[in-house]
Amino acid sequence: MKVLIIGSGGREHALAWKVAQSPRVTRVYVAPGNAGTQLEPRTTNVDLAAEDVPGLLAFARREQVDLTIVGPEGPLVLGVCDAFAAAGQRCFGPSRLAARLEGSKAFAKDFLQRHGIPTAAYATFTRRSFDPAWIRAQRAPLVVKADGLAAGKGVVICATQDEAVTTAEGMFAGRFGEAGETVVVEAFLEGEEASFIALVDGTDVLPLATSQDHKRLRDGDEGPNTGGMGAYSPAPVVTPEIHERIMREVMRPTVAALAREGTPYVGFLYAGVMITADGTPNVLEFNCRFGDPETQPILSRMRSDLTGLCEAALDGRLAGVDVDWDPRAAVGVVLAAAGYPDAVRKGDLIHGLEAAATLPGKVFHAGTALDANGRIVTNGGRVLCAVGLGSSVRLAQQQAYRLVGAIRWEGQQYRKDIGHRAIEREAATGA
Ligand code: AMP
Numbered sequence: 444m445k446v447l448i449i450g451s452g453g454r455e456h457a458l459a460w461k462v463a464q465s466p467r468v469t470r471v472y473v474a475p476g477n478a479g480t481q482l483e484p485r486t487t488n489v490d491l492a493a494e495d496v497p498g499l500l501a502f503a504r505r506e507q508v509d510l511t512i513v514g515p516e517g518p519l520v521l522g523v524c525d526a527f528a529a530a531g532q533r534c535f536g537p538s539r540l541a542a543r544l545e546g547s548k549a550f551a552k553d554f555l556q557r558h559g560i561p562t563a564a565y566a567t568f569t570r571r572s573f574d575p576a577w578i579r580a581q582r583a584p585l586v587v588k589a590d591g592l593a594a595g596k597g598v599v600i601c602a603t604q605d606e607a608v609t610t611a612e613g614m615f616a617g618r619f620g621e622a623g624e625t626v627v628v629e630a631f632l633e634g635e636e637a638s639f640i641a642l643v644d645g646t647d648v649l650p651l652a653t654s655q656d657h658k659r660l661r662d663g664d665e666g667p668n669t670g671g672m673g674a675y676s677p678a679p680v681v682t683p684e685i686h687e688r689i690m691r692e693v694m695r696p697t698v699a700a701l702a703r704e705g706t707p708y709v710g711f712l713y714a715g716v717m718i719t720a721d722g723t724p725n726v727l728e729f730n731c732r733f734g735d736p737e738t739q740p741i742l743s744r745m746r747s748d749l750t751g752l753c754e755a756a757l758d759g760r761l762a763g764v765d766v767d768w769d770p771r772a773a774v775g776v777v778l779a780a781a782g783y784p785d786a787v788r789k790g791d792l793i794h795g796l797e798a799a800a801t802l803p804g805k806v807f808h809a810g811t812a813l814d815a816n817g818r819i820v821t822n823g824g825r826v827l828c829a830v831g832l833g834s835s836v837r838l839a840q841q842q843a844y845r846l847v848g849a850i851r852w853e854g855q856q857y858r859k860d861i862g863h864r865a866i867e868r869e870a871a872t873g874a
Contacts, residue, residue: 446750447472447503448480449523450493450514453777453809453828454735456480458512460807461742461749468750472506474499478819479808479827496523503532510535510750513710516592519731520546524710535753536710537731541701544708544729548597548627549590551729558700560693562726563717565629570615573626575608583607584631589614591622596784598668600631634719635680635864636727638737639689642752644761645707648694649752652744652768653681654737655864660784662860669784670825673861675774675836676740679868680718689716689724697729709756713737739807739828740773774839774862775830776847780810781854783824790814791821791852799849804831804842806850821852836865 444467448459456479463471463485473480474495476488491498494517503511511527513519513536520542527534536542543550555562563586566577578585585607589597597619601607607628614623638656642649655678660666681689693714701708713730733741742749746767755764780787789810796819799806807830810823827850831842840862847857 444468444509444750445470445472445506447474447499447508447511448514449474449499449511449518451475451477452514452735453807453825454733454738455514456807456809457739457742458514458733458749459483459486460805461745462512465748465750467748472502472508474502477808477822478811478813479806481813494518494521496521496526499523500526500530500532503527504530509533510753512536512753514732516542516545516730516732519710520592533754533757535757537708538706540706541708541710542731545731546592547590548588548728549625552627552629554700555726558696560696560726561723563629563632565627568611568626568628569624573611573615578607578611578628579604581628581630586629586631587611587614588627588629589619589623590625590627591619593619593622594670596668597622632717632719632725632727634717634725636715636717637678637681637685638674638713638715638734639681639694640711640713640734640737640741641694642756642761643698643708643710643712644756644759645702645709646698646759647761648690648698648712649756649761649764649766650686650690650694651766652676652741653678653686654734654741655680656734656737657858657861660856662858667784669779671734671736671777672779672858673774673776673828674734674737674740675772675839675862675865676737676744677772679865685718685722685724688722689714693724693726735809736775736777736825736828739775739830743773743775743805743830743832744769744771769832771832771834772836772839772865773830773832774836774843775807775828776843776857776861777825778827778829778847778850779825779856780821780823781856783856787824788854789820789822791854793819793821793826793850793852795850799829799846802846802849804829804846806830806846826855835869836862837869840866
């Protein structure tokens, strides 16, 4: 079986690494991939951009690829799965219309409200309909969100009404390009966040292991928002009761409503939820793909064959399917380049990867490339994700940081407290 993974980040390295372990798989292609995917056994990078839908389709047909798995949201929102399906190619991910759940925050909020799925109170504005008086009548803090895809940067938490007005005006003025032509302003929710990721086959929802990521750049959850500085699985915040509430109040109604509206959802579905004090799982956002960096710890724990799960979902056969998990916890620590999350420096030589490869755990690559001499250099904001496993989150964290300690480059940044919330819980319960 030949599998094509679309994308080039840490998530895609983890997908490729996992798929390559399947005894059914003879070859994994990654378009465009990174230095880490290039070095995996049975895996080849393909020089095609993730958003080059015609190029990807032509490649899949020419190489007789049996299954394509889409990593990032960009190609999904462009309709890569529709194009593949129309050509008879199996491509795992939602259609363009179903991917609007991520592609348009205004669409997602209206959808949630229409179906009574818990989410923060909000209003949507365009430049022409903008009503600063509405904002000034709300309680601060407020959250201002650019409607479209903004690489995880289009969300601004505003301490005052004035700041929210100025932020919205900045978005209308083009701060996030077209993504900011429509703006959602919503109430700020207090609580603890969790990522809930499932496989969906149009009707049934198969939840994957729970996880939690760390969005802020610095220890103690301070500093600017990033794409994610680390993640761990499982997330103790998702107790069995919360798990059941997320399934009952968010995941199943979302999938059922999408099917009723004529846009059935097939693919990974990710709900970012804020669990408020009364245990209500409020949807902050939907992603129409696996999370990054959540994929790295989650797939490190998955024992089942991912290709079989994707095929079952494509065939509408997820009912009754179980996923086999390693009971150990996994912690993934992101190592980022100098300057991240703003302008990043590229081309720094990464030292210590060979030493790290002899240690337990796994280093997934994200923004890496091979230079002209075949050496691995930084090539993006988030460069690596070091994943450790252990019988507790604390032990998994120790393994991950031993990997981190082996690796260095000029200007590297990483948090030293990934998993801290779970570890505090473990300490409190004596786990
Ligand atoms: P989003 O991309 O919508 O998930 O937003 C990015 C981050 O902003 C989330 O992970 C939260 O930390 C924060 N956030 C978004 N919406 C809210 C909200 N209504 N209340 C509190 N924090 C929020």
